[in-house]
Amino acid sequence: xxxxxxxxxSNVRKPSEWMREKPLGKALREKYQDVKEExxxxxxxxxxxxxxxxxxxxxxx
Numbered sequence: 001x002x003x004x005x006x007x008x009x010s011n012v013r014k015p016s017e018w019m020r021e022k023p024l025g026k027a028l029r030e031k032y033q034d035v036k037e038e039x040x041x042x043x044x045x046x047x048x049x050x051x052x053x054x055x056x057x058x059x060x061x
Contacts, residue, residue, distance in 0.1 A: 022030075029036070
């Protein structure tokens with residue numbers, strides 16, 4: 001006797017193509033390795049230092 005109900009489809013989806021490749025983090029690090037090795041612009045470093053000094057002064061007062 002044939003089944004009265006067709007088999008249920010699984011709600012689980014197959015992984016996307018990118019998930020079958022290298023993990024995303026590793027792929028991004030490889031892709032942007034040259035950017036990662038660039039020096040931080042002095043203007044940005046100066047800005048960060050000013051913010052840190054202001055935060056430190058605020059904590060001390």
